[in-house]
Amino acid sequence: MAVAPPRPKDLPLSALRAFEAAARLGSFALAAAELGVTPGAVTAHVKALEAHLGSPLFQRSGRGVVLTAVGARALPDFTHAFDALGAAVQVLRAEAAPRVVHIATLPAIAQLWLSPRLPALRAAAPEIEISITAMERPPNLKRLPYDLSLFYGEGDQIIAPDVIFPVCSPSLAAKLRHPEDLADVTCLTDASWAQDWKIWADVAMPGRNFTPRGPIFSLYALAVEEAAGGAGVLIAHQALVASHLAVGALVAPFAQRVTLPGGLRLWAARPMQPGSAVQRAARFLQVAASRSSGESSL
Structure with missing residues (x-):
């Protein structure tokens, strides 16, 4: 048996x-x-x-x-x-849902850079469905179900430089003539990018040991809106405030700008198939990054 x-x-x-x-x-x-x-x-x-x-x-x-x-x-x-x-x-996943593109990105990038470009992307390719997940750190694309990662960082696939400089409302800018004038106004700080003020000040005001005075925000998009509303001066990341600068809601009171290492990085863990929804969406965003209008074609 x-x-x-x-x-x-x-x-x-x-x-x-x-x-x-x-x-x-x-x-x-x-x-x-x-x-x-x-x-x-x-x-x-x-x-x-x-x-x-x-x-x-x-x-x-x-x-x-x-x-x-x-x-x-x-x-x-x-x-x-x-x-x-x-x-x-x-x-x-790609075989089962070939027209769906999952993008992981920083909340500020999702709100201030990616969201304004989505209508043009949908108009150019209505058959592609874009899913966006906002998170504070880049995900492990080898493990997690995202097709594209859009964050500031170093490496390849940089689609835009990361340039920082102070911005504020036009009315507040009228009171500023030199970087040293910042000591007399409210300076807004983003908690995740708190080092931005020091990086810029070390270039614009070497040896002054400038310390910003003002509130700290946990949401960069809120800090941008507060700056546009006249609440103070904020260190801006150029790509994130381009639309505000274009319409004059924000202005740069000083000429000094600092380009940080790396930049806005659009990254995929695997080679993108030519003509796939992921490849087309990535190409759209790459071209949009090089155009101030954010318009492109697929």
């Missing part, structure tokens, strides 16, 4: 994914952010995996976690496997 032995249980895919992310990023918290779960969930998955294997994968200490020899030997194969799985999922 044939005997059917019990099949060994497979290791849970969710636990393996938690281990790989935590090991690759060197942090349970960063792994949780990437996977969209809590750090406690990552910890629980890893502990369950270690219990199942009967071997520790991380060494815990007050300063964080470090891979054990077992975990370090396993990591490269798991990273390769999950990258391959992510690529396969993206191919499946």
